[in-house]
Amino acid sequence: MVTPKLLEAYRLFDEANGEDPNKEEFEGKSYPKELLYALRMTEMLQDFEPNASEVLLLAARCQHIRRWEISRDQYEKNRLGYLRWREELKRFHVEVASKLLVKAGYKEGIIKQVGSLLLKRKLKQNKESxxxxxxxxxxxxxxxxxxxxxxxxxxxxxxxxxxxxxxxxxxxxxxxxxxxxxxxxxxxxxxxxxxxxx
Known part of the structure; x- marks a missing residue:
């Protein structure tokens, strides 16, 4: 169900991702890369799971929030460096998304649930993850x-x-x-x- 708080969170997420300096062309239009990714995540979730919970809708929209700020180039060019980069990204996404969710009016319980999904905990065990x-x-x-x-x-x-x-x-x-x-x-x-x- 779409709520005013959900729409406000989307607006804040999209505003943050709209600052991505990296661009991607799609259907004749140029988009900030991570904004386009977020829109695609929302659309795919709606197609795949039309009855997705508000928590899941929020997590999908902020999956790569401000991802460009932590570059892969900052880590070793090997498997270990890749894994460290991915883990740092997850924590970063949770931190940024949590602050924006507070601004949107969400309480701690919802924010923690979104963070847990972004950290990809309990895959194969948790239905929403x-x-x-x-x-x-x-x-x-x-x-x-x-x-x-x-x-x-x-x-x-x-x-x-x-x-x-x-x-x-x-x-x-x-x-x-x-x-x-x-x-x-x-x-x-x-x-x-x-x-x-x-």
Missing amino acids: QCLEDVVCLVFLKFYFLPFAEKHDERKIIAILKKTWGKMSDGGQETALNLSLPKSATDIINKALQNGKE
């Missing part, structure tokens, strides 16, 4: 997978696809198979899935 992860994966596959695949070798792409697939619920996987994707994307997804069965 899993739903958010499914939406993250679906947005990646629909909008970001093909540009990513064009920059990396097939072995790496297949490995990432397998990891992505493993994070998703059965419902998420089913939805992913029904996404409208370019043939080049579906071909490599099918190859990764077939490879995983061997």
Whole structure:
């Protein structure tokens, strides 16, 4: 259910993400990159789980809040550096989102629940955490997978696809198979899935 507080939180989140200096073109229009990502998360969540709770709606909209402020370049160029970057990002997103949720009028209980979802706790155990992860994966596959695949070798792409697939619920996987994707994307997804069965 859309509430005035939810709309105010969206406004604050979008205002924050609208300051992203990185731009992305989509359907002939230029967007701040993380604002576009947030809008895509909300749209995908509404399609995937029309009855999503207010907490889940909030978490989807602020999933990458001001992400550009912590650059991957600040960490070692290895697996450990990547993991440290991701963990720091999660904490940062919780901190920024929490302050904006206070401004929007939310109480501590809701803010903590949103933070828990952003930290991706209890995947596969908590229904809302899993739903958010499914939406993250679906947005990646629909909008970001093909540009990513064009920059990396097939072995790496297949490995990432397998990891992505493993994070998703059965419902998420089913939805992913029904996404409208370019043939080049579906071909490599099918190859990764077939490879995983061997």
